[in-house]
Amino acid sequence: MSSALAPEALTTGPGPSAGRRPEKTEAILDAAGHLFREHGYGAVSMDQIAREAGVSKATVYAHFESKDRLFAAMIHGACRAYAEGLMPAATEMEDVRAALTRICREIERFLLAPKTLGIYRVIMAEGPRFPELVQSFIEAGPLPFRKMLAEFFEAANRRGALKVPNPQLAAHQLVWLVRGPLYLERMLNLKQPLWDEQSVDEVVAGAVDMFMKGYAPDARD
């Protein structure tokens, strides 16, 4: 279904990769990624991308059929990084609290990193114009991560280490207990602390505490 977004289909050209230099392809993708994440889709021109990549604009068009396709390819690459950069294999765990803490730190490290936030920014801004891209983004990023978390909770349920009635909802809750308090601040990259800044440690500890109190097996309900 998303064959139009397969990595090979994102570059142009008659033959398989007839003579195109992969180093330039990557340079263009890097420049596009950097600029799109930083300034958004509409504010970046193909000239800027070409200049930042150190090639001519015609070369950009030799590698990517259009600005749209270049954008799609950039998002696609970011999704691969998304899938690889997460998943800390927290399945093996000494005790639940420690595992949750590690997961929360991973959430902060990756989901609140400037690069990730840049992707989210541009995807949310341009989403309406690229519906299939949104689909493949969700399927490559948020969806498998939530699934992994839900499976972690289910395993903990079976072990009696947690008591989570709705693992899907709990996955959302844990993610946003960490992400939420830092989200706007970093999404809008506010330099001066606009409100009383919440430190990462406070946020992570608060999230783990609240999650444990909510889903510890000995909680009364």
Add this chain to the structure above:
Amino acid sequence: MSSALAPEALTTGPGPSAGRRPEKTEAILDAAGHLFREHGYGAVSMDQIAREAGVSKATVYAHFESKDRLFAAMIHGACRAYAEGLMPAATEMEDVRAALTRICREIERFLLAPKTLGIYRVIMAEGPRFPELVQSFIEAGPLPFRKMLAEFFEAANRRGALKVPNPQLAAHQLVWLVRGPLYLERMLNLKQPLWDEQSVDEVVAGAVDMFMKGYAPDARD
């Protein structure tokens, strides 16, 4: 400091409001708001705005100095609506759980409404280009709302109805426990349920439950 963003300063013209028809000003603002929220800043042209407002492009420029200023004025108007649309005066409360539930429903009703999400989308996308605007947006919207919530928690602390050590953090947590599970789905307005859809009732109930378990005064810690 934000005098450049005072409402009077956002329209152009020599005299106070020399002959400008307020109805047209509002029509232009409405059209701009609708289109910017729907399609983003870069994808909307002044011609479209003029057409949707039922005036000529020159008239738009008679009311607003530039596209940037029109955008700023639109955001400013949305901030006033933000401040007015929230604040359900939940200070008077029978019992805490009911008050929290009402607050959570209000969060869902307003913070996840298409209009609000559109503002967030465009602010996050264009934020880097409009730093002062981001500042005034935060000060008019999220900041006072968080403050109100924190004060609510402090009052509940004094009454012994809750035990909230960090009201600021707790405000973030409550907001995102409701907002998070529905956020991406609505921000990217996915029609087909991509993952197992969380119903609003589930989300609100889950948020209140978790918050109460975390901050009920009889909780052991």
Add this chain to the structure above:
DNA sequence: GTCTATATTGTGATAGAC
């Protein structure tokens, strides 16, 4: 202030030499 018609710049995309 409001309109029609226009000036001007920037940008996505291409032609043609090497």
Add this chain to the structure above:
DNA sequence: GTCTATCACAATATAGAC
């Protein structure tokens, strides 16, 4: 495939009549 030079068009902004 890669470059320089260029086209075609769309969009911001304005001139001038009423």
